[in-house]
Amino acid sequence: MTILTLNLKRFLALICTCLFIISCSDNDESHSSDTASWTLLDAEEFPKDRPLSRVEDGVMLLDGTLIVADQRYGLAQVDVSGEVTPFGNFQVLGYEHNPPKLEAGPNGVNLTPDRQSVLTADVLSGHIYKTSIESNSTEIIYSHEYGVNTARQDSTGAVWFTQSTENQNEARLFGALAEVIPDGALYRLPPFEEGSPQTPQLVLEGLNFANGFFIDEASKKFYLSEMMSSRVLAFDLDISSGSLTNQSTLAQMPSPDNMALNYDGTLWVASPLANQIFSIDVSTGTTKIVFDAQTEGGSKLVEQGLASVRNGNGWADLVGPELTGNMPGLLTGMILGDENQPFYVANLGAALIKVAP
Helix, strand or coil, X not given: CCHHHHHHHHHHHHHHHHHHHXXXXXXXXXXXXXXXXXXXXXXXXXXXXXXXXXXXXXXECCCCCEEEEECCCEEEEECCCCCEEEECCXXXXXXXXXXXXXXXXXXXXXXXXXXXXXXXXXXXXCEEEEEXXXXXXXXXXXXXXXXXXXXXXCCCCCEEEEECCCCCCHHHHHXXXXXXXCCEXXXXXXXXXXXXXXXXXXXXXXXXXXXXXXXXXXXXXXXXXXXXXXXXXXXXXXXXXXXXXEEEEEEECCCCXXXXXXXXXXXXXXXXXXXXXXXXXXXXXXXXXXXXXXXXXXXXXXXXXXXXXXXXXXXXXXXXXXXXXXXXXXXXXXXXXXXXXXXXXXXXXXXXXXXXX
């Protein structure tokens, strides 16, 4: 064997080794939180046969059980096998969805900081429900004059909630998606004190369809989706006084809706108009698409919708099969677990979309 042949073999072996290392590196990156993204091709409907009703939002318990909004029952429990049962015993409170006589719209669903209860905001009746996970029982902790989009409790016991618009029914709610109406607001209910009336404090007003929000106490930040302004707002948070200061725009995106902080520290935000979920690096405001169900003509619909909003109109008339595609319904949010658990895409349809990690 000549020296030239030997050197050639060593050179080829070195090339193969390098290619293998690059391949492994690329494979690892494709599953890292910095680069991972999914589409409907990576997902499945859950549960099968679409047994839910307007599953707009939900939470995941430590064992993987889901508690989700369900217009028939108030809340529904979905176990890991997909079995669905009513949850929270809402009927004891007179809960009923029987339009046009009675309209109910369980919407934002969030765990309390101790993970012992679930808060559910009703975007049509204005009720804020608190459901004990252990006892499977529910109480109304506050009834707002207008629909409540989302409610969250902080570590002091205060409950924050958004009013998207001054609606008392579904027609008026979607009217605020057909034109820009600056009557959205953020409120804060102080921690409950025996004998004291539950009177909410107005924190922000004049918002163009206030939607989902997230309270990041560790970073002393508050994030809020202003849907019809196509932006996610950021504030400095003083949790003890319940005050927000130094408003800024964290990111611009089409129709930001529900949001949640992922295990990797990025903020995930749903976009119904884009039929996508974005992640935001909260330190830079950089966005990327982490879930994409946009149809072939979806980008044109986004351009059309944003142009309409800039002219003071909305995008409600764009909602239909061309926008939603193969989603069960209009994309509204996400249910996140840890890095070893699937995440779920919530929507106004009858099933979630399950995406394996």
